[in-house]
Amino acid sequence: xxxxxxxxxxxxxxxxxxxxxxxLDAEPGFTAKQVxxxxxxxxxxxxxxxxxxxxxxxxxxxxxxxxxVPEMGFTAKKAGGIPKSDFLVDALEVVLLLGKNAEDxxxxxxxxxxxxxxxxxxxxxxxxxxxxSILENSVLLEQIRAEFEQMGAKPGxxxxxxxxxxxxxxxxxxxxxxxxxxxxxxxxxxxxxxxSKSNMMRCFVTGELVEPVATQPxxxxxxxxxxxxxxxxxxxxxxxxxxxxxxxxxxxxxxxxEAAAAYRAALNHLIQETGQRLAGAKVIHWFDKxxxxxxxxxxxxxxxxxxxxxxxxxVARQLLESIRSGKxxxxxxxxxxxxxxxxxxxxxxxxxxxEGQFEELVQSVSAWFDDLAIVRRDGTSxxxxxxxxxxxxxxxxDLKDLNAPFVAKMWRVALRAEPIPSSAMAQALNRVKIDIIxxxxxxxxxxxxxKAYHIRKISNSGGLSMTEEMKPYLNEQHPSVAYQCGRLxxxxxxxxxxxxxxxxxxVVQRYYAAASTTPALVFGRLVRTSQFHLNKxxxxxxxxxxxxxxxxxxxxxxxxxxxxxxxxQSLFALGYYQQLAAPKGKQxxxxxxxxxxx
Numbered sequence: 247x248x249x250x251x252x253x254x255x256x257x258x259x260x261x262x263x264x265x266x267x268x269x270l271d272a273e274p275g276f277t278a279k280q281v282x283x284x285x286x287x288x289x290x291x292x293x294x295x296x297x298x299x300x301x302x303x304x305x306x307x308x309x310x311x312x313x314x315v316p317e318m319g320f321t322a323k324k325a326g327g328i329p330k331s332d333f334l335v336d337a338l339e340v341v342l343l344l345g346k347n348a349e350d351x352x353x354x355x356x357x358x359x360x361x362x363x364x365x366x367x368x369x370x371x372x373x374x375x376x377x378x379s380i381l382e383n384s385v386l387l388e389q390i391r392a393e394f395e396q397m398g399a400k401p402g403x404x405x406x407x408x409x410x411x412x413x414x415x416x417x418x419x420x421x422x423x424x425x426x427x428x429x430x431x432x433x434x435x436x437x438x439x440x441x442s443k444s445n446m447m448r449c450f451v452t453g454e455l456v457e458p459v460a461t462q463p464x465x466x467x468x469x470x471x472x473x474x475x476x477x478x479x480x481x482x483x484x485x486x487x488x489x490x491x492x493x494x495x496x497x498x499x500x501x502x503x504e505a506a507a508a509y510r511a512a513l514n515h516l517i518q519e520t521g522q523r524l525a526g527a528k529v530i531h532w533f534d535k536x537x538x539x540x541x542x543x544x545x546x547x548x549x550x551x552x553x554x555x556x557x558x559x560x561v562a563r564q565l566l567e568s569i570r571s572g573k574x575x576x577x578x579x580x581x582x583x584x585x586x587x588x589x590x591x592x593x594x595x596x597x598x599x600x601e602g603q604f605e606e607l608v609q610s611v612s613a614w615f616d617d618l619a620i621v622r623r624d625g626t627s628x629x630x631x632x633x634x635x636x637x638x639x640x641x642x643x644d645l646k647d648l649n650a651p652f653v654a655k656m657w658r659v660a661l662r663a664e665p666i667p668s669s670a671m672a673q674a675l676n677r678v679k680i681d682i683i684x685x686x687x688x689x690x691x692x693x694x695x696x697k698a699y700h701i702r703k704i705s706n707s708g709g710l711s712m713t714e715e716m717k718p719y720l721n722e723q724h725p726s727v728a729y730q731c732g733r734l735x736x737x738x739x740x741x742x743x744x745x746x747x748x749x750x751x752x753v754v755q756r757y758y759a760a761a762s763t764t765p766a767l768v769f770g771r772l773v774r775t776s777q778f779h780l781n782k783x784x785x786x787x788x789x790x791x792x793x794x795x796x797x798x799x800x801x802x803x804x805x806x807x808x809x810x811x812x813x814x815q816s817l818f819a820l821g822y823y824q825q826l827a828a829p830k831g832k833q834x835x836x837x838x839x840x841x842x843x844x
Contacts, residue, residue, distance in 0.1 A: 253599075255450055255451060257585075257599060258450065258451045258501075258505070258509050259451050259452070260583060261508070261509040261512040261513060262451055262452075262505055262508040262509050262512065264512045264516075264532055265508040265509065265511045265512040265515075266508065268512070268515065270508075270511040270512065270515055271313060271314050271511065272504070272507040272508040272510070272511035272512075273507060274428075274503040274504065274506075274507045275316065275317060275318075275319070275424065275425065275428035276314050276315065276316060276317060276424075277314075277315055277317040277510075277511070277514070278311060278312065278313050278314070278315065278511070278514065278515070279311070279312055279315040279317070279335060279404065280300075280308045280309045280310065280311050280312075280404070281299055281309045281310055281312055281315075281335055281404040281405065281406050281415075282298065282299060282300065282307070282308065282309035282399070282403040282404055282405070283296065283297065283298060283299060283309070283338065283394065283399055283403055283404070283405040283406075284296075284297040284299055284405065284406050284407060284408045284413070285297075285341075285342075285377070285380070285390060285405060285406075285407050285408070286408045287376055287377060287380055287407065287408070287409055288376055288409060288410050289372065289373040289375065289376040289409055289410055290376050291375075291376040291377075291379035291380050291383070292376075293380055293386060293389070293390055295393065296390065296393045296394045296397055296399070297408060298397060309403075309404065311518075312335070312406070312413070312415050312416065314415075314418075314421075315332075315334065315335050315415055316332060316333040316334055316335070316415075316420075316424050316428075317332060318330060318331075318332050318333070318428070318431070319461075319463065320461050320464070321459070321460045321461045322428065322431050325431050326431075328355065328359075329352045329355040329356050329359070330356065330359050330431075331356040331357070331359045331360040331363070332360075333360075333363045333364075333367065333420075333424060333427075334363075334364075334406055334407070334414060334415045334420075335404055335405070335406045335415060336356075336360055336404065336405070337401060337402050337403065337404060337405070338394060338399055338400070338401055338402070338403050338404075338405050339353060339401035339402065340353065340356045340357055340360055341357070341360055341381070341405050342381075342387065342390060342391045342394060342405070343357055343387070343391065344391050344394060344395065344399065344401050345400075345401030346401075347401070357381075360381070361378050361381050361382060363427075364377050364378040364381070365378050366423075366427070367420050367423055367424070369423070370419055370420055370422070370423045371414060371417065371419045371420045371423075373409045373410060373412075373414060374407075374409070374414060376409060377407045377409060377414075402475060445457045445458070447497065447500035448500060449500060449501055449502045449505055450499050450500050450501050450505075451501055451502070451505040451506075451509065452502065452505055454502065456500070456501075456502035456505075457502070458496060458497055458500035458501055458502065459496050459501055459502070459503050459506050460495055460496055460497075461479070461482075461495055461496050462479050462480055462481045462482065462496045462499070462501065462506055462510075463479075463506050463507065463510040464476065464477025464478060464479060464510070465477055465478050465479070465480055465510060465513050465514060465517070465594050466514050466517070467514065467517035467518060467521060467528075468517070468528060468587060468588060468589035468594065469589065470523055470528070471523065471526055471527055471528050471587070471588040471589050471650070472526065472588050472589040472590050472591070472650075473588070473589020473590070473592075473594070474589065474591070474592050478589045478590075478592050478593055478594045479592060479593055479594065480509075480510075480513070480593075480594045480596075481496065481498075481499045481501075482495075482496075482592070482593055483495055483496065483498045483499075513530075513594075516530040516531075516532060516585075517530055517587075520532065520544070522544070522548045524548070524634060524635060524638065524653050524657065525635070525638055525645050525646075525648035525649075525650075525653050526588060526648055526649055526650040526653060527586050527587065527588045527597055527650040527653040527654055527657075528586070528587050528588060529544070529584060529585065529586050529587070529657055530584070530585050530587065531544045531582060531583060531584040531585070532582075532583050533580055533581065533582050533583070533604065534580055534581040535576075535580045537577065537580065537604070541565060541574075541577065543562060543565070543607050543608050543611040544584070546558040546561060546562050546611055546615075547611060547614070547633070547634040547660055548633060548634055548635070557630060557631055558615060558631045559612070559615035559616065559619065559631040562608060562611045562612040562615055563612050563615075563616075565577075565608050565612075566605070566608045566609055566612050569604075569605050569608060570605070577604055577605075578604075578605065579603075579604075580603070580604035581601065581602070581603060581604065582600075582601065582602060582603075582604055582607050583600070583601045584598075584599070584600045584601070584657075584661060585598070585599050586598040586599075586650075586653070586654040586657055586658075588650045595650070597650055597651065597653075597654035598654040598655075598657065598658055600658060600661055600662065602661075602662075607661060609663070610660065610661055610662060610663040611660065611661070613663050614660045614663070614698075615631045617694075617697070617698035617701045617702060618631065618632060618637065618691070618694035618695065618697070618698050619631070619694065619697075619718040620690055620693045620694040620697055620718050620823075621718050621719040621720075621824060621827045622690065622827065623687060623688050623690070623826075623827055624827070625719075625827040625828055625829050628718055628719075629690035629694070630690075632690060632691035632694060634656075634657070634660065636689075636691040637656070637691050637694075637695055638652075638653060638656060639691070640674050640677065640689055640691040640692035640694075640695050641670050641673035641674050641677065641692075641695070642673065642677070643677070652669075652670075655667060656670065663702075664702070665699075665702045665703055666695065666698055666699040666702050666703075668699075668812070668813075670695065670699070671695070671696060671699040671812070671813070671816055672812050674692050674695045674696055674816075675696065675812060675815055675816045675819060677689070677692055678692055678693070678696070678819045678823075679758070679759060679762070679819070682754060682758050682819075682822070683754075683755055683758060683759060685754075685755065688823055693819070693820065693823050696816045696819060696820055697716055697718070697820060699816065700716050700813070700816070700817065700820075701716050703813075716820075719824060719827070719828070720733075720824040720825055720827070720828040721824070722797065722801075723801075724801075724821065726814070726817045726821075727801075727802055727805055727806070727807060728765075728807065728810050728814035728815070728817040728818045728821070729817040729818065729820060729821035730798055730801040730802045730821060731761070731762075731765045731769070731802065731806065731807070731810075731818055731821065732762070732817065732818035732819060732820060732821025732822035732823075732825065733798050733821040733822065733824075733825040734769065734795070734798045734799075734802065735754070735757075735758065735761050735762075735772075735818070735821075735822050736821070736822045736823075736825035736826045737791065737794050737795060737798065737825060738753060738772050738773070738776055738795075739752060739753050739754045740791075740826075741776055741779050741780070741791050742776075742779055744779075744783060744787060744791070745778075745779035745780070745782040745783055746779070746782070753772060753775075757772060758822075761818075762810065762815050762818045762819065762822075763809065763810055763815060764808065764809055764810075765806050765807055765808075765810065765818075766806045766807060766808045767808070769806055776795070780792065
């Protein structure tokens with residue numbers, strides 16, 4: 247993924263630049279934050295009620311986003327050995343002493359600190375006196391706490407104040423006061439065990455001589471991929487084995503406060519605005535030049551909210567043609583960036599990092615859908631282009647079984663038109679066998695993945711394209727004997743159903759697994775049995791099946807394999823599926839007694 251520290255530095259600089267281009271507020275001591283609750287009161291300390299912010303109809307409501315919230319940070323909260331709280335916004339556990347830790351000494355100290363901050367800041371924002379008086383009234387505090395508990399609030403939920411119908415956190419009246427206060431409690435630490443006269447180091451992001459932050463800031467939004475609700479750190483150095491030259495903590499990746507705040511703001515913004523959870527990982531992306539969501543290929547792959555009624559395959563192909571023809575000059579010479587992230591016990595793990603030309607991205611996405619294209623189970627048309635998660639799910643029994651490295655690899659495969667890993671093919675093949683034996687409906691994404699594996703294996707190795715051979719629908723001239731053996735299995739199974747009807751565990755349930763691995767040992771017996779089935783049919787239908795069998799045997803000849811490799815077994819499965827999905831109009835007409843000239 248990263249071949250040098252220089253590439254990591256370049257990535258952080260790209261995030262920093264994105265933060266500035268987007269006009270994100272990346273000032274140290276401030277951050278954007280989602281707040282779930284508010285204490286509604288007035289400036290003289292009268293309580294009006296508990297307010298739930300955000301979309302209250304959403305079961306997963308995360309609250310309202312406030313763009314500039316004071317944030318003390320981990321280092322400042324620990325400075326001086328006194329437990330501290332944040333200002334204006336903190337957890338209900340701290341603000342209202344809600345939850346089982348209310349009597350804990352540290353929680354009590356944080357609660358008092360929160361009240362003291364309100365009092366100190368009331369010099370510049372007088373309405374905060376009413377908020378502090380409410381929290382100091384033990385009887386009223388108990389009433390407020392009970393109301394929040396009744397509404398289902400949790401100790402870790404964030405809460406702020408609405409005073410006289412206004413949110414103080416949205417005011418800029420307290421900003422200068424907070425800057426001075428924050429500066430006063432931010433204590434500079436020696437960056438190394440031997441540091442004495444100067445703490446100055448070269449910033450890992452900008453290359454400038456700076457005094458580095460003691461600890462890197464927290465990244466939010468990865469709790470659903472293994473991270474912590476309180477945030478995760480992109481660069482941390484807890485163990486001595488990760489430290490160098492006597493340096494401690496974040497001095498091992500020296501970054502200025504401004505650069506750290508900028509890359510943190512960029513990541514938080516990208517996770518919230520573009521983050522797409524794919525099983526155990528989350529992908530984010532951005533462009534040099536803004537791209538409308540309806541033209542964003544990343545959303546074609548996932549679940550585009552405004553593209554549900556359109557076929558993503560067609561949209562991607564049309565977009566590529568419009569760029570190449572010059573109709574979409576606005577999308578030419580654009581650049582994309584993509585990161586695959588997940589949380590890991592307080593740390594941000596960058597699973598993958600990609601960048602490239604926008605046109606190449608569209609081309610790769612278009613090729614992804616083309617390679618996955620497969621006929622519907624009923625043979626009436628091509629199946630809809632699968633969403634990316636559906637392709638991932640094609641390899642496992644349950645999405646919970648997917649792991650982050652595999653998700654990251656498959657995301658790269660889609661964005662870079664790389665070969666599909668053989669492990670993905672093997673896992674999908676295993677699920678196909680289970681579906682067939684259990685007589686479950688075929689997964690279009692699963693069969694499409696097997697097809698795409700073979701197309702990319704050949705085209706990415708410099709060989710001839712398999713586009714003509716590996717079609718979305720049945721190819722009676724396919725050169726693979728394994729594919730033709732799969733067709734033979736499908737016709738023999740259909741023949742048994744036509745002759746005997748539903749017999750429970752038929753030829754497929756009893757023999758598919760063996761036939762797909764050791765066809766030479768199985769087909770002799772199945773072909774002999776097929777003669778009895780043919781004798782039970784009407785002459786016209788029997789003749790139709792004989793023609794189908796003869797056509798397939800002309801492709802196999804005398805070369806039925808003794809064993810099949812995993813790749814050959816996947817071709818067997820494709821032949822079986824596409825033969826089943828082949829148009830059956832002529833066969834149905836014969837079974838119904840319709841006349842035919844053939």
